[in-house]
Structures are given as structure tokens and as C-alpha cells.
Amino acid sequence: MNAKLVQDIMVPLEEYPCIPETLTLRDAISEMAVQILRKNQVSLPRVALVFDEDFSDLLGVLRRRDIMRGLEPRFLSGSLDYQRKLFNVEIDPNIAEISYDKIVAGIRKRAGRLVSEFMLPIKATINHDDHIMKAIYEMVDQNISVIPVLKDDSVVGVVRSVDLLGELALIIGS
Secondary structure, eight states, X not given: OOOOBHHHHOEEGGGSOEEETTOBHXXXXXXXXXXXXXXXXXXXXXEEEEEOTTSOSEEEEEEHHHHHHHHSOGGGOSOHHHHHHHTOTTTOTTGGGSOHHHHHHHHHHHTTSBGGGTOBOOOOOEETTSBHHHHHHHHXXXXXXXXXXXXXXXXXXXXXXXXXXXXXXXXXXX
16 A cells, blocks of 8 residues: 555645635635535535635635634623523523524624634645645644645645545555
């Protein structure tokens, strides 16, 4: 078995969602609805790469949960203990009376917020000719599921945890 390099398993940049920092959360949801086909397996991306307006500099990543955080109703932004109490019917038997229409209107309004408010900084990058074991190390060390792949200081793709797990399955014979 030959050593696998990151470039052998990465998703090329043109097949992965890349968005400008000035995009709204509403538009980011649409951009992340693309299907990625790798080794006859279809998946949806968990993360979008966020670039500057002219796509020359990689600025960060936007995860699904960052979008949800941006859309979350304001009354849910309190402490975890407070959030749990909101949904405890024993404490408030009128919980069902929360206005669904008001909540939806608020979510729709917050969908106009910019990606730049919720994106996370890049924690790690990896070179296209690095061994996949380096990618595994970086993913575990930085607690991330996607790493941008560089070639000559330009982003050429991403390596995802699902791709690395597939390679590990081949190595151990699963």
C-alpha cells in the first residue's frame, strides 16, 4: 500500500462551497446545500470556506452550527440553565403560547446578518503534498472537521474528516 497524500483525498476547491464574507446567512444556507460526490458517496458540506470579496484571501470557515447560532432567537441566548427552563413545561405550563409567528419573523430578519459576524478563524492549513497522517494529527489537535489544503500558498481544496476516516478504515481493514 502506497502512502496517501492529502492531494489524493482532498475535495477540490471548485467542488466545495466557498462564500464571500459579505454574504448573508440566508444565502450561505443556499450555498451549503450543494452535494459533494466522493468515491460514489454523496454528502452535504458541514463547513463553507469564507473568503474576502474578491476571493483572494481565505478568512475563515462557517459551520452549520454557526449559521444556527446567527439565526437563534434572542431569548435563547441566555445561560444554558436559563434555556433549559424555557422548555420545562413544569415551570411554565403556558410554554405552548410562545408566538410561533414572532419567532419565525425574527429568524427571517436575522437571516439577513452577514457571514462575517459568525465565521470562525482558520485554525490550521495543510499542504497538498503532506501525508494524510499529518492531516489526521491537525484535525485531532485543533478539534476541526475540515482543513483547507494549500499549494504554493493558494487554497486548492479541503480535506474532510469523513475522507480521512475512510482512509483509516482502509488501513485497518474495515
